[in-house]
Amino acid sequence: MSTKERVSSTVPLDWKEVWFTNCPMVSANNVDQELGWCREEYKKIGVEYAYFRHAPENNWYPHYVHNLDNLIRFGGLNPAIHVNADIRKTVLLGTTWVYEGGVMQVRARDEIFRVQDLKGKKIGITKSLNTIKNDWWRVQEHMGIINILKLHGMTLDDVELVEFPYPDDWYDDPAMLVPPMNNPSELWLRRDHKHDYAFRPLEKSLLDGTVDAIYNQMGQLGQLSEATGEIKAIFDLANHPDWTMQVANTPAVITCTDVMAKEHPELVLAYMRAMVKVGLWANRNKHAAGEILNRQTFYLDAEHTYEGIKDVDMVPSLSAQNLECVKIGKDFMFKHGYIENDFDVGEWSAPEFLEQAAAEVLKEEWERRSWSKLPEGGGLDAQNGRLG
Numbered sequence: 001m002s003t004k005e006r007v008s009s010t011v012p013l014d015w016k017e018v019w020f021t022n023c024p025m026v027s028a029n030n031v032d033q034e035l036g037w038c039r040e041e042y043k044k045i046g047v048e049y050a051y052f053r054h055a056p057e058n059n060w061y062p063h064y065v066h067n068l069d070n071l072i073r074f075g076g077l078n079p080a081i082h083v084n085a086d087i088r089k090t091v092l093l094g095t096t097w098v099y100e101g102g103v104m105q106v107r108a109r110d111e112i113f114r115v116q117d118l119k120g121k122k123i124g125i126t127k128s129l130n131t132i133k134n135d136w137w138r139v140q141e142h143m144g145i146i147n148i149l150k151l152h153g154m155t156l157d158d159v160e161l162v163e164f165p166y167p168d169d170w171y172d173d174p175a176m177l178v179p180p181m182n183n184p185s186e187l188w189l190r191r192d193h194k195h196d197y198a199f200r201p202l203e204k205s206l207l208d209g210t211v212d213a214i215y216n217q218m219g220q221l222g223q224l225s226e227a228t229g230e231i232k233a234i235f236d237l238a239n240h241p242d243w244t245m246q247v248a249n250t251p252a253v254i255t256c257t258d259v260m261a262k263e264h265p266e267l268v269l270a271y272m273r274a275m276v277k278v279g280l281w282a283n284r285n286k287h288a289a290g291e292i293l294n295r296q297t298f299y300l301d302a303e304h305t306y307e308g309i310k311d312v313d314m315v316p317s318l319s320a321q322n323l324e325c326v327k328i329g330k331d332f333m334f335k336h337g338y339i340e341n342d343f344d345v346g347e348w349s350a351p352e353f354l355e356q357a358a359a360e361v362l363k364e365e366w367e368r369r370s371w372s373k374l375p376e377g378g379g380l381d382a383q384n385g386r387l388g
Contacts, residue, residue: 006132006172008061010068018042018267019052021063022184023075024296025252026098028278028314030074033183034292035281038274045270053181060171064133066090069259072271076249077329078136078338084348085330085339089258092349093272094316097251097325098308101238102144103222106213107206108232115152115235121212122160124202130168135338137168137201140217140248143332147245148215148235162211166201185295199298200225207231217248223300243321247328254316261350272316272357279315280361286310318351 011017020038022029032038033051042049052058052071062068063075066083072093073080084090106112112121123145128135149155170176170191181187202214203225213234216222225231237246254275261268282289290306299305326345333339 006061006130008065008067008132009057009059010062011055011057013069015070015264015267016046017048017050017070018271019050019055019058019062019068019071020271021052021071021073021075023252024184024188024298025075025096025250026293026297026309026312026314027074027096027252028275028282028316029254030184030296031282031289031292031314032274032278033185034295035278037278038271041270041274042267045266047267047270051181051184053184053187056178056180059177061132066255066257069257070264070267072254072256072260072268074254074275075252076136077247077251077253077326078139078249078333079134080253080255081326081330081333082134082136082339083255085334085341085343090255090348091258091261091268091353092318092326092345093254093256093268094275094318094354095251095253095322095326096312096314096316097322098312099238099243099246100218100248100250100308101236101240101246102140102148102215102217102248103233103237104145104148104213104215104235105206105222105225105231105233108230110212112212113234115148115154117234118213119154119158120160122162122210123213123215124205124211125161125163125215126201127163127165128168129165130171133168133171135168136249137217139333139336139338141215142336143329144215144217144237144248148237151240151242151245152235162205164202164205188296203231218298223304224298227300243325244328247325247332249329251322251325253326261353265353268353269357269360272353273361275316276354276358276361279313282309282314289314316354318349318354323349 020029039049052062062071064079065087066073104115125141126138128137146156176190205211206214207230216225222233226233256268286309287306290309291302294302294305297305299308323345330345334342
């Protein structure tokens with residue numbers, strides 16, 4: 001099967017524009033695409049903010065190779081690691097962790113009930129032939145299979161991995177390139193992502209008996225498979241207490257180019273202010289956030305989405321635990337040859353943007369709430385005022 005030479009196209013650079021891109025994951029950005037608060041933050045400073053596919057000159061590949069200086073990406077971990085390691089320097093601005101785990105699945109009526117029953121069996125693993133982008137799908141399958149086997153005293157030597165090369169070329173489909181999209185959710189008007197087998201590429205090979213088991217990197221995707229009545233899970237990493245076993249293209253990460261961070265920090269701050277505001281709103285309104293996220297994620301429906309996010313902190317962070325998850329993902333990719341160059345995650349992260357954004361949002365909230373209670377107004381620098 002031959003590979004096709006692919007090129008990433010972009011609009012000319014204009015610092016009066018900021019483009020965004022995201023993955024169909026749980027994130028404040030995926031909530032904001034319906035609220036529009038990020039666009040408001042940019043309008044305050046005279047900058048246009050739009051989905052990167054709004055411009056027909058931008059094809060899909062900037063999402064994976066981050067070759068737009070004025071692009072901010074909120075999405076899966078593996079492509080972001082690949083970009084910073086091997087393509088260009090970026091800055092890690094925030095993360096969102098969701099305990100989605102991953103599931104090992106078999107045919108529903110097979111006499112396979114435990115992971116140990118897979119000894120000597122065939123497990124499928126994909127291989128993208130699209131060389132311009134990181135093979136994030138394979139990375140998380142590879143990592144999840146190893147982790148589940150490890151938890152049951154097994155290794156890859158105990159099973160047979162069966163590789164499935166596939167074109168991974170929907171990005172080049174003319175129908176996916178025109179007309180331009182104003183909102184990421186418009187993509188899912190063209191693709192029924194909850195039932196599109198491109199997002200569950202090994203399922204048919206399991207059902208036709210080519211392999212005995214597959215790994216689904218998200219429990220929510222696994223539940224879509226199980227809803228068919230033909231597939232069952234025999235192990236779910238989301239139910240295992242060891243969070244270090246659950247890194248699979250997660251946490252979702254916010255990245256921008258080092259050029260944007262150094263030369264136009266005000267653009268980064270505008271985005272992060274919005275993400276803090278939206279995250280706080282989503283934390284207070286989880287059912288409403290679930291309705292919005294259901295349009296882009298792989299949960300069964302809006303209520304199922306709510307169940308998946310009810311304990312998730314939607315405000316991005318650079319917590320020690322989240323950064324450790326990033327390190328685990330990066331180390332796996334380097335060890336197994338998915339990236340050529342190693343790097344320090346601590347040096348990659350830039351907490352100053354999130355810290356300043358949070359402080360500015362807090363100040364704004366204080367002034368809004370206290371204006372009517374302080375005799376000299378609501379500013380934090382108001383003198384001789386007492387609440388009460």
